[in-house]
Amino acid sequence: MRGKTVLLIIGGGIAAYKSLELIRRLKERGAAVRVILTHAATQFVTPLSASSLAGEKVYQDLFSLTDESEMGHIQLSRSADLVVVAPATADLMAKLAGGHANDLASTTLLATDKRVLMAPAMNVRMWNHPANQRNLRTLKAEGVLFVGPNEGDMACGEFGPGRMAEPDEITDAVASYFNTDEHALDGLKALVTAGPTQEPLDPVRFIANRSSGKQGYAIAGALARAGASTVLVSGPVEIEPPSGVRLLKVTTAREMLAACEASLPADVAVCTAAVADWRPEIAANNKIKKEKDAAAPTLRLVENPDILATLARHPQRPHLLIGFAAETESVVEHAAAKRLRKGCDWIVANDVSPHTGIMGGDRNTVHLITAKGTESWPELAKAEVGERLAARIAQSLKGQAA
Numbered sequence: 001m002r003g004k005t006v007l008l009i010i011g012g013g014i015a016a017y018k019s020l021e022l023i024r025r026l027k028e029r030g031a032a033v034r035v036i037l038t039h040a041a042t043q044f045v046t047p048l049s050a051s052s053l054a055g056e057k058v059y060q061d062l063f064s065l066t067d068e069s070e071m072g073h074i075q076l077s078r079s080a081d082l083v084v085v086a087p088a089t090a091d092l093m094a095k096l097a098g099g100h101a102n103d104l105a106s107t108t109l110l111a112t113d114k115r116v117l118m119a120p121a122m123n124v125r126m127w128n129h130p131a132n133q134r135n136l137r138t139l140k141a142e143g144v145l146f147v148g149p150n151e152g153d154m155a156c157g158e159f160g161p162g163r164m165a166e167p168d169e170i171t172d173a174v175a176s177y178f179n180t181d182e183h184a185l186d187g188l189k190a191l192v193t194a195g196p197t198q199e200p201l202d203p204v205r206f207i208a209n210r211s212s213g214k215q216g217y218a219i220a221g222a223l224a225r226a227g228a229s230t231v232l233v234s235g236p237v238e239i240e241p242p243s244g245v246r247l248l249k250v251t252t253a254r255e256m257l258a259a260c261e262a263s264l265p266a267d268v269a270v271c272t273a274a275v276a277d278w279r280p281e282i283a284a285n286n287k288i289k290k291e292k293d294a295a296a297p298t299l300r301l302v303e304n305p306d307i308l309a310t311l312a313r314h315p316q317r318p319h320l321l322i323g324f325a326a327e328t329e330s331v332v333e334h335a336a337a338k339r340l341r342k343g344c345d346w347i348v349a350n351d352v353s354p355h356t357g358i359m360g361g362d363r364n365t366v367h368l369i370t371a372k373g374t375e376s377w378p379e380l381a382k383a384e385v386g387e388r389l390a391a392r393i394a395q396s397l398k399g400q401a402a
């Protein structure tokens, strides 16, 4: 982040106190931080604390004569490399989605020619409100980047999505943005599978697994940020799809395969989904009832299609086909054998033993196995694994060393 400037707009929410910590984190990583406080934000943090931490004056007023003579609001909006809104309140999201410009923050958001990264924070009902969700979709479609919100206890005593992402997560998202070449994959098409699949036994029961989908979503986000037109075929997970990605939601392995085949051709496909290897032979139309004195039913399973292997043999095989290997022992050896068995070009191996915390967690330690050998990457945030992989994909597809 050295040499980069972040324009941080602090909105009026209880999470604003965390934005002071965010200023520190960004500065520790080398960024210069220029701050705008909305009027409401000053109810939660003072201009003096923001300015002391940023080491610069903070901006608050659209019609300040001194500010306009020193740095006009248009110049302020252009002076940064990235605009970060944290906390992004429902009001700030609505203003940008609706094109309003009646104070310094909203005017700056409308006037900027730089990317905007929002870290929303609001009550769970406000977050889920159709009007807010509509604004979210509009902003995403227009290229606004998002980090969070996270799920958890809220200051108002309710529980659910709406907590602002932590300062470290927002800093990581800023770093991701600066690390990404936004045109590296321009003109290319990417397909990503993510999450578990659910295989029904009857209308209320299913077989599934613990995959959270986080790694696949992070990869799809990184590919889209690098300019690829990206389709994300996802099993049932409850995470926000990244900006700029076309999301196809499916439930079963067979639906996932059909959605993948319908999305071909693709230049690159990354199969991160933890597809259920088997499904119940029969999915009952009605709930299976417990009959008095009857023995427990026997579950007969049949094999599901292997999506990665099917794509490898497909007449429209993606030019670069990447699989994931979830292993719990002899990770690299098993994954290398899997690469050959499935016919993919690269395989990303990770150890999913419970003690690693990888399944469901935010970090990952992976090995990238190609025909040329194995690279072991250090432990990274899943977002960073996504970026590195997107950069490697760009190198490979643009004809440089893989």
Ligand code: CTP
Residues within 6 Å of the ligand: 193, 253, 271, 272, 273, 274, 275, 276, 277, 304, 305, 306, 307, 308, 309, 322, 323, 324, 325, 326, 327, 338, 342
């Ligand atoms: N995969 C797939 N379709 C399946 C099973 C797996 O596309 N029906 C893909 C996964 O998305 C991943 C790769 O194959 O990219 C390896 O998945 P993994 O679960 O590690 O391997 P399995 O095929 O289940 O093999 P094993 O049981 O030997 O671990």
